[in-house]
Amino acid sequence: xxxxxxxxxxxxxxxxxxxxxxxxxxxxxxxxxxxxxxxxxxxxxxxxxxxxxxxxxxxxxxxxxxxxxxxxxxxxxxxxxxxxxxxxxxxxxxxxxxxxxxxxxxxxxxxxxxxxxxxxxxxxxxxxxxxxxxxxxxxxxxxxxxxxxxxxxxxxxxxxxxxxxxxxxxxxxxxxxxxxxxxxxxxxxxxxxxxxxxxxxxxxxxxxxxxxxxxxxxxxxxxxxxxxxxxxxxxxxxxxxxxxxxxxxxxxxxxxxxxxxxxxxxxxxxxxxxxxxxxxxxxxxxxxxxxxxxxxxxxxxxxxxxxxxxxxxxxxxxxxxxxxxxxxxxxxxxxxxxxxxxxxxxxxxxxxxxxxxxxxxxxxxxxxxxxxxxxxxxxxxxxxxxxxxxxxxxxxxxxxxxxxxxxxxxxxxxxxxxxxxxxxxxxxxxx
Amino acid sequence: xxxxxxxxxxxxxxxxxxxxxxxxxxxxxxxxxxxxxxxxxxxxxxxxxxxxxxxxxxxxxxxxxxxxxxxxxxxxxxxxxxxxxxxxxxxxxxxxxxxxxxxxxxxxxxxxxxxxxxxxxxxxxxxxxxxxxxxxxxxxxxxxxxxxxxxxxxxxxxxxxxxxxxxxxxxxxxxxxxxxxxxxxxxxxxxxxxxxxxxxxxxxxxxxxxxxxxxxxxxxxxxxxxxxxxxxxxxxxxxxxxxxxxxxxxxxxxxxxxxxxxxxxxxxxxxxxxxxx
Numbered sequence: 204x205x206x207x208x209x210x211x212x213x214x215x216x217x218x219x220x221x222x223x224x225x226x227x228x229x230x231x232x233x234x235x236x237x238x239x240x241x242x243x244x245x246x247x248x249x250x251x252x253x254x255x256x257x258x259x260x261x262x263x264x265x266x267x268x269x270x271x272x273x274x275x276x277x278x279x280x281x282x283x284x285x286x287x288x289x290x291x292x293x294x295x296x297x298x299x300x301x302x303x304x305x306x307x308x309x310x311x312x313x314x315x316x317x318x319x320x321x322x323x324x325x326x327x328x329x330x331x332x333x334x335x336x337x338x339x340x341x342x343x344x345x346x347x348x349x350x351x352x353x354x355x356x357x358x359x360x361x362x363x364x365x366x367x368x369x370x371x372x373x374x375x376x377x378x379x380x381x382x383x384x385x386x387x388x389x390x391x392x393x394x395x396x397x398x399x400x401x402x403x404x405x406x407x408x409x410x411x412x413x414x415x416x417x418x419x420x421x422x423x424x425x426x427x428x429x430x431x432x433x434x435x436x437x438x439x440x441x442x443x444x445x446x447x448x449x450x451x452x453x454x455x456x457x458x459x460x461x462x463x464x465x466x467x468x469x470x471x472x473x474x475x476x477x478x479x480x481x482x483x484x485x486x487x488x489x490x491x492x493x494x495x496x497x498x499x500x501x502x503x504x505x506x507x508x509x510x511x512x513x514x515x516x517x518x519x520x521x522x523x524x525x526x527x528x529x530x531x532x533x534x535x536x537x538x539x540x541x542x543x544x545x546x547x548x549x550x551x552x553x554x555x556x557x558x559x560x561x562x563x564x565x566x567x568x569x570x571x572x573x574x575x576x577x578x579x580x581x582x583x584x585x586x587x588x589x590x591x592x593x594x595x596x597x598x599x600x601x602x603x604x605x606x607x608x609x610x611x612x613x614x615x616x617x618x619x620x621x622x623x624x625x626x627x628x629x630x631x632x633x634x
Numbered sequence: 635x636x637x638x639x640x641x642x643x644x645x646x647x648x649x650x651x652x653x654x655x656x657x658x659x660x661x662x663x664x665x666x667x668x669x670x671x672x673x674x675x676x677x678x679x680x681x682x683x684x685x686x687x688x689x690x691x692x693x694x695x696x697x698x699x700x701x702x703x704x705x706x707x708x709x710x711x712x713x714x715x716x717x718x719x720x721x722x723x724x725x726x727x728x729x730x731x732x733x734x735x736x737x738x739x740x741x742x743x744x745x746x747x748x749x750x751x752x753x754x755x756x757x758x759x760x761x762x763x764x765x766x767x768x769x770x771x772x773x774x775x776x777x778x779x780x781x782x783x784x785x786x787x788x789x790x791x792x793x794x795x796x797x798x799x800x801x802x803x804x805x806x807x808x809x810x811x812x813x814x815x816x817x818x819x820x821x822x823x824x825x826x827x828x829x830x831x832x833x834x835x836x837x838x839x840x841x842x843x844x845x846x847x848x849x850x851x852x853x854x855x856x857x858x859x860x861x862x863x864x865x866x867x868x869x870x871x872x873x874x875x876x877x878x879x880x881x882x883x884x885x886x887x888x889x890x891x892x893x894x895x896x897x898x899x900x901x902x903x904x905x906x907x908x909x910x911x
Contacts, residue, residue: 380795380800382809383791383795383800383804383807383808383809383810384795384809384810384811385809385810385811386808386809386811386812386815387811475874477874478873478874478876479873479874479875479876479877480874480876481810481811481877498796501877501878501879502876502877502878504795504796506798510798513798514798514800
């Protein structure tokens with residue numbers, strides 16, 4: 204029975220400093236695949252690296268090497284390539300074998316193990332890792348099957364559960380709201396009041412959605428200038444913030460002020476000027492910066508940190524329910540893969556070939572004999588014996604070949620070919 | 635027997651509209667694009683069959699079939715279907731189908747199950763201005779019906795966002811800006827059609843009764859509805875009335891239109907009477 208090993212570190216086991224050190228570039232991934240190719244103890248493998256995880260997935264050979272599962276060899280390789288002593292990262296690694304490894308892979312591909320559960324990029328990254336490995340030529344029957352299974356289970360989870368639907372981080376929830384208020388964020392301008400870390404984070408998120416302009420307001424004008432330079436925006440004096448409202452659409456506020464930075468009357472006055480065009484206030488300051496009564500003004504929407512947190516929490520609980528369903532899909536796929544793997548062993552394959560031949564021979568033999576009623580009982584018996592002998596002689600050599608497992612032979616490959624030649628596989632569930 | 639063919643076609647069209655309504659409601663809950671495409675296809679087929687039926691009816695009557703309330707409702711259904719297909723093509727506001735197909739189906743069912751009053755076509759209901767008046771008024775009102783639909787969607791979405799409890803509709807509806815834009819386009823188009831419809835109506839009235847304006851109740855209400863939309867557009871252009879207020883106005887305007895279409899004749903009488911009895 205082939206083993207499946209998965210060694211990795213992710214955001215769940217390693218701090219960001221370590222993950223940064225461990226992350227593989229595309230060239231390094233190819234170096235690693237080359238290592239897998241050269242290593243005589245590994246039959247198939249692939250390497251997967253994103254900013255949140257590094258994973259080695261491979262099938263060790265039934266070699267006679269001392270380090271049979273090649274776990275130490277892989278760790279040594281990482282240590283050498285990344286110039287990190289093994290002791291520094293060993294405790295942050297997880298090592299999964301067989302079913303656990305398969306389950307982990309399925310969860311990763313289906314984005315159940317992601318930092319933001321349900322985020323859609325991960326499947327593309329897994330596919331890319333597989334393609335790279337296939338190009339280098341280190342994937343075989345097992346990994347091909349396993350990876351395709353992981354893609355189909357990921358697709359099923361995406362399609363049949365709502366796991367990717369709900370915003371579960373505050374800045375993401377705010378951006379989702381912005382998308383439901385404004386048709387096209389690329390034509391909208393953002394005003395940043397205060398220069399806190401939270402605000403910067405929110406703006407960085409928004410920047411990935413390509414807003415038109417960014418205006419930075421701060422009590423200390425120097426800081427505003429600095430931040431404006433960073434975001435390629437413009438700085439505005441704190442006293443001008445009210446009039447600046449006329450030209451922006453989204454306001455993110457995060458000052459340490461104890462009083463409201465913008466009041467209802469100020470906004471009401473400006474609404475006329477901007478022809479009642481919509482304003483969206485995101486107030487992430489505590490105590491609040493934006494007068495909550497502004498939300499009462501027509502076409503103005505105010506969300507403070509608690510409102511956003513409420514949305515995130517509702518979405519979280521919804522997502523948890525969906526995760527349970529997604530995990531069921533993963534378990535189903537795992538079972539199907541396990542069944543295929545079990546069948547791929549020598550004995551079941553020989554048995555299946557035998558069974559198939561016997562069935563064919565019996566069927567054809569009885570069909571013919573039914574049309575020959577004049578034969579005596581002895582005659583029919585010898586004809587039956589003869590056909591059975593033909594069948595067993597016909598498959599004798601293939602079976603001998605399958606039984607004779609050599610040291611340097613990839614059994615799973617030949618078993619797979621045999622199963623395909625004789626069409627032995629029960630059709631798999633197609634998700 | 636030949637009179638029955640259009641009626642059978644109308645029933646067929648109604649059947650397709652029913653399917654599309656069911657489809658759009660499924661789409662509302664399950665959000666599957668294939669359901670929406672099927673439903674849209676059903677509206678398209680329904681509209682073609684419907685158009686064919688009305689052409690046959692017109693040929694038989696020697697004029698547009700709008701002599702009874704049933705016929706008028708059927709005509710309204712067709713023009714709403716046509717305008718919906720146009721708006722759909724232009725904006726891809728899929729969810730509007732829930733509203734539009736439901737309304738078309740109600741119109742058609744009412745049209746089919748209303749007792750058919752046999753009324754001799756009056757020869758005065760002919761001519762290019764009469765034809766123009768009917769087509770423009772029906773398409774214009776259909777556009778305003780869709781504007782009302784977009785306005786309702788806006789109000790639903792806005793309520794969720796303003797109330798800070800994004801719920802069932804949050805995911806299913808597009809952005810407020812977009813809904814407002816669709817509603818606005820429908821209002822301007824509908825208003826233009828309605829205006830020309832009223833003008834051709836006046837010209838036609840002049841040619842038949844000798845005066846542009848005769849203080850007919852329906853005329854008064856039509857002008858009232860027209861004024862509501864005129865005020866709405868004016869406020870939007872000069873005072874930036876958009877969003878919620880605009881959506882509410884589009885709903886109110888359409889309610890007045892419905893009353894003008896159905897209510898006036900039932901309660902108040904007038905020379906438009908024949909059309910809706």
